[in-house]
Amino acid sequence: MSASSPAVALPSAPWLKALKRLNAVDIVLWALRIAVLLVIVAGTIGCVVKGRYTAAQWVDFVVFGLTIGSIYAQIALGYTMVYGVLRLINFAHGDFVMTGAFAGYFIAVPLDQSGFLQRQPVLAMAAILVVAIATSTSVALLTERIAYRPFRRVTGLAPLICAIGVSFFLQQTFRGMFGSAVKSYPEPQWQRAAFNVFGFNVPRIDVILIALALLFMLALYLIVHRTRMGTAMRAVAEDAEAAALMGIDVNKVIVFTFILGGAMAGIAGVFYAFLYKQVYFFMGFTPGIKAFGAAVLGGIGSIPGAMLGGFFLGLVESVGPALFLDGIGITAPYQLRDLIAFTLLIMVLIFRPHGLLGERLSKKRA
Amino acid sequence: MALLEIDDIHVFYDNIQALKGISLDVEANRIVTLVGGNGAGKSTTLRAISGLLHPRQGAIRYDGRPLAGLGAHDIAAMGLVHVPEGRRIFGRLTVDENLLMGAFTRRDRKAIAEDKERMMTLFPRLRERLRQVAGTLSGGEQQMVATARAMMARPRLLLMDEPSMGLAPMVVEQVFETIQAINAQGVTILLVEQNALMALTIADQGYVLESGEIVLSGPGRDLIDDERVRQAYLG
Numbered sequence: 001m002s003a004s005s006p007a008v009a010l011p012s013a014p015w016l017k018a019l020k021r022l023n024a025v026d027i028v029l030w031a032l033r034i035a036v037l038l039v040i041v042a043g044t045i046g047c048v049v050k051g052r053y054t055a056a057q058w059v060d061f062v063v064f065g066l067t068i069g070s071i072y073a074q075i076a077l078g079y080t081m082v083y084g085v086l087r088l089i090n091f092a093h094g095d096f097v098m099t100g101a102f103a104g105y106f107i108a109v110p111l112d113q114s115g116f117l118q119r120q121p122v123l124a125m126a127a128i129l130v131v132a133i134a135t136s137t138s139v140a141l142l143t144e145r146i147a148y149r150p151f152r153r154v155t156g157l158a159p160l161i162c163a164i165g166v167s168f169f170l171q172q173t174f175r176g177m178f179g180s181a182v183k184s185y186p187e188p189q190w191q192r193a194a195f196n197v198f199g200f201n202v203p204r205i206d207v208i209l210i211a212l213a214l215l216f217m218l219a220l221y222l223i224v225h226r227t228r229m230g231t232a233m234r235a236v237a238e239d240a241e242a243a244a245l246m247g248i249d250v251n252k253v254i255v256f257t258f259i260l261g262g263a264m265a266g267i268a269g270v271f272y273a274f275l276y277k278q279v280y281f282f283m284g285f286t287p288g289i290k291a292f293g294a295a296v297l298g299g300i301g302s303i304p305g306a307m308l309g310g311f312f313l314g315l316v317e318s319v320g321p322a323l324f325l326d327g328i329g330i331t332a333p334y335q336l337r338d339l340i341a342f343t344l345l346i347m348v349l350i351f352r353p354h355g356l357l358g359e360r361l362s363k364k365r366a
Numbered sequence: 367m368a369l370l371e372i373d374d375i376h377v378f379y380d381n382i383q384a385l386k387g388i389s390l391d392v393e394a395n396r397i398v399t400l401v402g403g404n405g406a407g408k409s410t411t412l413r414a415i416s417g418l419l420h421p422r423q424g425a426i427r428y429d430g431r432p433l434a435g436l437g438a439h440d441i442a443a444m445g446l447v448h449v450p451e452g453r454r455i456f457g458r459l460t461v462d463e464n465l466l467m468g469a470f471t472r473r474d475r476k477a478i479a480e481d482k483e484r485m486m487t488l489f490p491r492l493r494e495r496l497r498q499v500a501g502t503l504s505g506g507e508q509q510m511v512a513t514a515r516a517m518m519a520r521p522r523l524l525l526m527d528e529p530s531m532g533l534a535p536m537v538v539e540q541v542f543e544t545i546q547a548i549n550a551q552g553v554t555i556l557l558v559e560q561n562a563l564m565a566l567t568i569a570d571q572g573y574v575l576e577s578g579e580i581v582l583s584g585p586g587r588d589l590i591d592d593e594r595v596r597q598a599y600l601g
Contacts, residue, residue, distance in 0.1 A: 228466070235456045235467050242454035245416060247442035247471035247519060 029350065036347065039324055046327025053322055059200040061319045067206040067275060069314020070213035074268040075291030076298065076306035077220060078261030084237035084301045085257050086152075088159050092143055092166035094288015096136045096262055098281065100269030102174060103135035104128045105185060105279045112186035121190050133266040139170070140262030144255065167285075175281040182280040185273045209271045216267055217307055220260060224303060229256050237301065286338065290317075293345035299355030308356060317341045367430060369394040369523055369554050370415070370446075375424030377407075377414050384410045386578040387424070392523065393571070397545065397555045399586065401562040401599055402575035408558040409451055411575070412525045415556075416448035417441040428523070443471040447521035451528050451558075453512040457501025461492055464500050464511050468518030478518070485514040488547070506537040513544060523554045530561050542568055562599040566590045574599075 047053070075097055082090045108128050111117040117124040147166050151159040191208070194201040224230040235243045236253045244250050272287055273279050294313040298305025320340040321333035330336065348355060368391035377385040385407045392398045400408045413419045415426055417438035426433045428446050442448070456464050465485065469478045486493040489510040495503060500511050509529060516524060526545065530538040542564050549555050559565035566572050569586035574595060582589065589595050 228470070231459065231463050231466060232470060234459060235463075238456050238458055239454055241418060241438075242450060242456070243467070244418070244438035245442055245448045245450060245454075246467050246515065247439050247447075248467065249437070249439045 032347070032350070036343065039328060043324035043327035046329070047323050048327075050327065052326065056200055057322070058319075059202070061322055062315065063202050063206050065315035065318030066311065067209050067314070068318060069311035070210050070217075071268050071271050071275065071310075072287065072291045072294045072314050073217065073307045073310025074213055074264045074271070075287055076295040076310045077217070077264050077303060079292050079295040080298070080300055080303060080306040081224075081233070081257050081261050083295070085233060085240070085254055086148070088148065089163065089292065089300075090148075090261075091160070091163040091288075091292075092147075092170060093261065093265060094284035094286075094291070095167050095170035096140050096143075096265035096284070097269040097272065097288060098174065098279075098284030099139045099170065100132035100136035100266030101273040101279045101283060102178065102269075103266070104132035104270040104273060105183060107131045108186050112188065117186060118188045118190070121188065128270055129267060132270045133263045136266030136269060137259055137262035140258040140265065141255065144258045149251075171281050171285070178281070180281060182278050185277045185279060187274075187277055191274065205274060209275060213267075213271065216264065220264065221303065223260065229253070233257055290338075290341050290345075293341060293348070295355075296345065296353075297348045297355055299357035302355070302357040305355055305357035313341060313344065316344060368392055369429060370556065371425075371427045372411075372415070373425045373427070375411075375414055375421040375426060377410055377419055377421050384578055385414065385421070388575075388578070388580055389424075390573050390580065390583070392554060392556050394522075394554050395549070395552060396570040397549050397557060397568055397586075398571045398573070399557040399559060399565040399569040400573050400575055401559060401565055401589075401595075403599070405577070406575040407578040408575055409527055410578075412448060412450075412527050412556070412558055415441075416446065416525060418448075439471075442519060445520065445522040446525070447516045447519045447523070448525040449512050449516045449527060449529065451531070453508050455500045455508050455511045455515065457499070459500055460497055461500050461503070461511055462496045464515050465492075465518050468515035471519060481518055481520065485517060488517075488544070489514055505533050506540070509533060509537075509541060510544075513548070517548065517553075521553055523556065524548065525556045525558075527558045528560060529557070530559065530564070538564070562595070563590065566595075 075093065078093045078096070079090060082088060082093070108117065108124075111124045111127065143166050147162055148159065151162055191203075191205040193204045195204055195207055196202075224233060232243065232248045232253050233256060235246070235248060236250055240250050243253070268287070268291075269284070272283070290313060291310060294309035295306045296309070297313060298307070298309025300306075317337045317340050321337050324340070325333035325336055370392035372388055372390050374387045374389050375385055376383065376387055388407070388411055390398075390400075400411060402408055410419065414421050415428075415433070417433065417436055417440070420434075428441070428444060431444075433441055438448075456467065459467070465482055466478075469481065472478055486496075491507055492510055492514060495507065500508065503511065513526075513529070529541050529545070533541065538561065545555055545557065546568055557565055557569065566586040566589050572584065572586045572589045573580050574582040574589065582592065582595065584592075
């Protein structure tokens, strides 16, 4: 039996068709945009109205944001450089950070107990950094040689899954060797003192970490843009085959990239440990995944993008809980700082997958 | 002994055979060209010579040395330089950095600076564009960068894949003049071209490829006069 009346003929103007087709997805995406915007606007207004935070507290938030941001930026550089030359998201990179922090711990503790860390801060910090860099770089090189090189010509998800496997391997190895307890990092007197900047107290450790991070990132930038191997690295990132035809040994460039990324991971690991005063086997995971988000935010493959993304993410997750969440009446906003970071990552992936300065994450190498 | 000797190479893409036993010689200081239609195997031949592809069978000897088992970067370091199809310059690097990458295998800073100067005399346009990002140049200028970049390696044998592709007719003429000028400096050229008439005109020796096999060979001018070549490629 057919229905009594024929199907209603719908008008079929092209714009209407487009509207019909896109509606469901669009509504969800627009709802997401509006929700985030509402939280930001309402939270900011609420925060200003309540006026719960003093100027000194805001300075604290910003300084901490810049400090953690500088660490994210250094880790993000490792993601972005490896992605640039291999089109591989090295999910073990956060664990390179952890290995550096652990290695630094094992030299920082005796240096602290002997009083050397207190008496000779520069030499002691240099020693800790050298050991951390040597360790994380070695781990990065071994990972490249053993785990990633066999996958060089493999397309699809296998290399990515291998990277996740390396991540678990490193975590569980360090857990097995050094236990799963949280170990506390030394905290020498000179780190605890505060600088006075325009009448605000700024923790000295924050200033030191930001300054050193900027210094190391400047060095990295100069290596990548002013040296022969750095230029070769950018050439390989753009077109590995054409680079090989110019006599560039692509394997050597990849090794060079892992050395740079591993060194930055080691430095970041020590800085992260001195900031939070602790090390444990899983400590690389959260900053690693956030720094990956920062690299995507800045535009994966882009070195300035990674630095920008790192600082931006650090600031947003540090200032955000007070500014956006406290204002809308959330009682424990600081518990949600990771939520802010990951919301930012998801928003970037949906609305701006090529990030602020870079290429699309989904773009495949030719 | 020829500078480059190719002896019965068979090249496969997975299980599809692209070259079915190619043999050819490139004598030193000559211009040799490979002509043929789309998919005849011209680019594949160049890619096999420069080490981007590895023949399943047969041998390639450069200056008497077999190239089997060498990587593309090793072969480039021997002075056998391949300017790939589509130019493939580094678009995000400056013109200067592109030239520097051409000289990657060399350590003699002074001679590199001299060669750069020579390239800018050969291509005066590049002097103005030295600090510019190469991706912003016109097609003709990008071809200059690709050629100059390859010349920075001080090649003895230059493989050029479709250097005239996508260029305006006037620019195409300049490209062929440049090839002859480079050859006159003692660089041997193996040229792949769609533009068969131009290529055969400047070539000492030509090979006609058809579905992975050499069907004709001889001095360039003889091939232009050949009835079969005329019908198939010269219109």
